[in-house]
Amino acid sequence: MKREFRGARLFLHSLLLKCFLLKSFLLKSFLLKSFVLKSLLLITVLSASWQTRAEQFELSDTPLFTLAGVNPNIVLTMDDSGSMAWSFMPTSVGDHPSTKRAKSAAFNKIYYDPEILYDPPVDEEGVSLGNASFTAAWDDGFNKTGTGSCTKNLSTSYRPSWGGINQDHCGSSNDNDGFYDRYSSSTSEPAYYYLFDSSLNNCNGTASDDDCYTKVVVSTTSGTGVTESADERANFANWYSYYRKRVYVTKTAASLAFSHFNSNIRVGYQRINNSTLTGVETFSGTRRETFFNWLLSLPANGGTPLLTAMDKVGQYFETTAPYRDDPSNGSSTERSCRQNFHIMMTDGEWNSGSPSGINNTDNSSHSILANDYGVTNYVPRAPYKDGNSTYLGDVAFHYWYRDLRPTATNNVPVSVSDLSSDIDGNGSTDNNDIFWNPANDPASWQHMVNFMIGLGVSGEHDFPGDYDDLLDGTLDWPSASGGNDQAKVDDLWHASINSRGTYLSAQNPQDLVAAFTDVINSVLERTGSFATAALNSGTISSDTALFFARFTTNDWTGSLIAQPISDGSNCGPIALGNICPSAWDAACRLTGGFCPELGKNVSKTKQNDRVIITRHDDGTPIPFRWATELGSVRKASLKQPDNDRGSARLKYLRGARGQEIAKGNGGEFRNRKSVLGDIIASIPTYVGPPERFYFSSTDFPEGSSYAAFKTSYKSRTAMVYVGANDGMLHGFNTADGREKLAYVPAATFDNLWQLSLPDYSHKNFVDGPITYNDVYYDSGWHSLLVSGLGTGGQGYFALDITDPAGFAESNAAAIARWEFTDQDDADLGYSFSRPSLVRLANGKWGVIVGNGINSTEADGTASTTGNGVIFILDAEDGSIIKKLDTKVGSSDDPKGLSRPNGIIGTSVVDADGDFIVDRLYGADLFGNVWAFDLSSSNPNSWGTDYGSSGSPQPLFVAEASGVAQPITSDLKVKSHPTSEGFMVYFGTGQYLGKSDLTDSSQQTFYAIWDRQANNSNGFDRGDLLEQTITTFTAPATDLRARVVSDTPIEWDDGTNPVTSTEKLGWYIDLPESGERVQQPPTLRDGRVIFVTLTPASDPCDGEGSSWLMEVDALNGGRLDQSVFDFNKDRQFNDADMINIGDIDGDGNDDYVHGSGIQRINAGILSRPGIVNHPDGRTESKYVTTSKGNLESILEDSGRNRQTPWREIR
Secondary structure, three states: OOHHHHHHHHHHHHHHHHHHHHHHHHOOOHHHHHHHHHHHHHHHHHHHHHOOOOOOOOOOOOOHHHHOOOOOEEEEEEOOOHHHHOOOOOHHHHHOOOOOHHHOOOOOOOOOOOOOOOOOOEOOOOOEOOOOOOOOEEOOOOOOOOOOOOEEOOOOOEOOEOOOOOOOOOOOOOOEOOOOEOEOOOOOEOOEEEEEOOOOOOOOOOOOOHHHEEEEEOOOOOOOOOOOOOOOHHHHHHHHHHOOOHHHHHHHHHHHHHOOOOOOOEEEEEEOOOOOOEEEEEOOHHHHHHHHHHHHOOOOOOOOOHHHHHHHHHHHOOOOHHHEOOOOOOOOOEOOOOOEEEEEEEOOOOOOOOOOOOOOHHHOOEEOOOOOOOOOEEOOOOOOOOOOOOOHHHHHHHHHHOOOOOOOOOOOOOEOOOOOOOOOOOOOOOHHHHHOOOOOEOOOOOOEEEEEEEEOOOOOOOOOOOHHHHHOOOOOOOOOOOOOOHHHHHHHHHHHHHOOOEEEEEOOHHHHHHHHHHHHHHHHOOEEOOOOOEEOOOEOOOOOEEEEEEEEOOOOEEEEEEEEEOOOOOOOOOOOOOEOOOOEEHHHHHHOEEEOOOOEEEOOOOHHHOOEEEEOOOOOEEEOOOOOOOOHHHHHHHOOOOOOOHHHHHHHHHOOOOOEHHHOOOOOEOOOOOOOEOOOOOOOEEEOOOOOOOOOEOOEHHHHHHHHHHHHOOOOOOEEEEEOOOOOEEEEEOOOOOEEEEEOOHHHHHHHHHHHOOOOOOOOOOOOOEEEEEEEEOOEEEEEEEEEOEOOOOEEEEEEOOOHHHOOHHHHHHHEEEEEEOOOOOOOOEEOOOOEEEEOOOOOEEEEEEOOEOOOOOOOOOOOOOOOEEEEEEOOOOOEEEEEEOOOOHHHOOOOOOOOOOEEEEEEEOOOOOOEOOEEEEEEOOOEEEEEEOOOOOHHHOEEOOEOOOOEOOOEEOEEOOEEOOEOOOOEEEEOOOOOOEEEEEEOEOOOOHHHHHOOOOOEEEEEEEOOOOOOOOEOHHHOEEEOEEEEEOOOOOEEEEEEOOOOOEEOOOOOOOOOOEEOEEEEEOOOOOOEOOOOOEEEOOEEEEEOEEEOOOHHHOOEEOOEEEEEOOOOOOOOOOOOOOOOOOOOOHHHOEEEEOOOOOOOOEEEOOOEEEEOOOOOEOOOEEEEOOOOOEEEEEEEEOOOOEEEEEEEOOOOEEOOOEEOO
């Protein structure tokens, strides 16, 4: 659904919430019926009217680059062998049918467990197959009316089932299936189970001793409360009908897992005892329906030919069909980058079938296809090799190391997550270690990755405890000769390692649900980063560090990582300016347990110890706790969607994990790998001790007390603040990554409950820009932080972060200053504009923000004009000091769609250095650049510098060939070289919604001259100097180069008429189709530095690409010295110049300095963070990438010299 309907959904939610609050007064009355009917009628009318409103800008709730790429293939192989009909697990339990322990989950892992909530399976629509009745429970919940169906009254006629291949349990006969009896008991009685109790007399404390069990008869009072009451009869009935056999568990678990996935995967399937493999198709519509029909009718009969089943899938991936966009259409486009995954679920050891041509593949030498790591050969090595021929491990290796589509380009995405492990034990980590690390999949050729799920089976080796010994060769893979069936279980693990997949051992029903879900999530997981890294210093010293954020898409969790920067001695031999090992990951500090980023266990932050504040219904700052009087509306919101568990949900949001599904406590909340939510657009912001240099003047008297303020807080705790999509802005101590503060904005509160949903669909919450400054109000100085919500909402909030030592929930009122939302002014849209905290000429400190996007969204407070607006708010209380209205709105939409205009990019100017803002620039979605005069001490005199208050005129309109170019990032301003007026720098283009991925309109980088004269507005690109970009290959094969022209500029002399050679600025059209600029530029040492973004036109190109551009700020031309080290020799000389051919006609090739660099397959880049080196001549840049990496550039700050890009994450 498009974002424009979000406001309608929120309004409907609010309306329904009010209905709920009235329920206690109207229950069972005629008035209730009348009220509900009228409410539903109102909802219908409103829904119809909203859908006909003016169009909005499309906003994506997920990062756009995660929508790119090619959907993977998944083939599911299900075990339909006879043992799947058994009602015990593991297999060793089968020899003890008549014992007490056989009817206890402590011994028989498939038997009823009173601590587990047994949810019914679901169909293709996610609709439950229905709860079973205790007095008429289906013998087979998947065959309720067909042949062999029946029901059982569990209150009188229960008999624990045991074996039963091809046998129902409707009769009383106890005949066996060739292995086990149909029942484990000869008589019928009320349903029961046994509980393990080690305190019983004669109990030896082990689960295998029948003296350790007490019998419980299922009744209305026997439950433990997992079903929210002591009546566990319905829960037992669900277990009986849907879980009591291995095949039942498998069907239920798979249905629950696959119900959460949709058309972002392509699914095929087969049974191990069926010769037919159903090829992959997009998992929607008919394919989804047929898959669920196939799954829910899974039989249990036959052997366990796992080897031939896996081989069949591998052979299928050698055909063209699975690579086509439409597998059934022979002329459909093939995608060489499509990934192939095979999920094999089994409850036993393979026992028949042996594919030909496999042999002992993993113990033979092979050539390895070309790769990024320089590995050319496989020589048998641990943990891949063994002494066994034609095992699952061999089949898996056979379809991993070979190119399954030799005629296709080898551009399958690699998966490399461990860059630090020393696999060969030689004391260092190199490309060989990375390539042969089983945790990584470096194969870019078409291959098959296996995910193996073992149900209730255990091998000879301890999983996962023996992994390190297998890795270093201390342990070998065992042989199945002599009837060693446990070796065949180990072979499942071996197959996953040999194909760079995963092995999951499911020992109970909940493990199996989690296994299916984890496997598919790992297939779909994308790791990315999109926010500029924050630096705690402008110059490298021993404690300089950067802070960067990452996120993963499979469970939408995030990380904030601190990485020290080497000063040449603070982290061993790591060179100056390079990155040291991670110091902390805030996600690990919050969550606890093993921290992959650090490679060690980390103690967690208890949810009860966290300082989290929010606002009451009436706006009063309060602790974020249930016991606190949140207000009836807040509490009712947290009870959604089931009108219950509001307190538990709040604890979940605070970080409690006991009610997550995977914990096995009967909880129903979404599983999280990390308590910290994903961090996408919010840029980490470092706040150390006060560092401004304010001094007193006639117009700035407060400056006299700033020195004392600096002294008072010179030792305050350094913090890094960032917004996350867990509903909070977080503040972390930079010393150890511990959270000291979190704030839940009132503007996002209504959606918090959705974060707990198992089928959570990603939403943004606190995803906007952050700014802080030291400001003066209430007779004192304060450090004030102001943040927007981005796509998370229409509002800004301010926090007083002066003293982190005082962060406490009891101080909520002092910390949470104010919120400004569209409830305060309907012209405020989604808050994308970065706040500016400035001193104003009227003596107040203000917060300046543009009105953002979609102010006319139908949320009950829609703008009536859709105008582009800038708000100047009082920093002390958030009230409006001045509203600057451009008068350009929906009726002026250049596309004629009546979309609302909005301002995102702004820039403030202190023209005379007195710490007081004199001028303000803003740019809007329709391509207008506005100049405002704020120099008067009377806010009534503030307004546009061109035109009049009733008819403002823009300084400049960005358009190409008559098509308006949207401006969605901040502008940068510097004095003009003539000292007359200002140069304004900005790029154009938007990257907001899915439709922007295919937008190929021309976008441009501009530098325009605001002369502050009567004739300095109303000009267009015809009055600007054009520079052009040409792209070339670079000497280094993984780099590309750009060269910008160097036409000199002749500035307009201010007389009329303006001659054809006189210019009012310059521009560069971006040459790639769809290329745009959506991040602010950087002005530094006479250069303009900006990053471009081009969405991928070919799905196999991944997320898209970026160029890092550096040009002369004066005329936009190329710089006159070496800029990039294009041959990667770490030298800056003529060898880095780019061959542009013979352009002067002398018969010799000409060479020039490059102006832009791109590392192939680097992905989309953030705006760089920059830090100086101690020598004062060099500097390092750090950019994060859409692939979740951090890349480093070393530069000569004085003469623009750079070393190669170095990927360090």
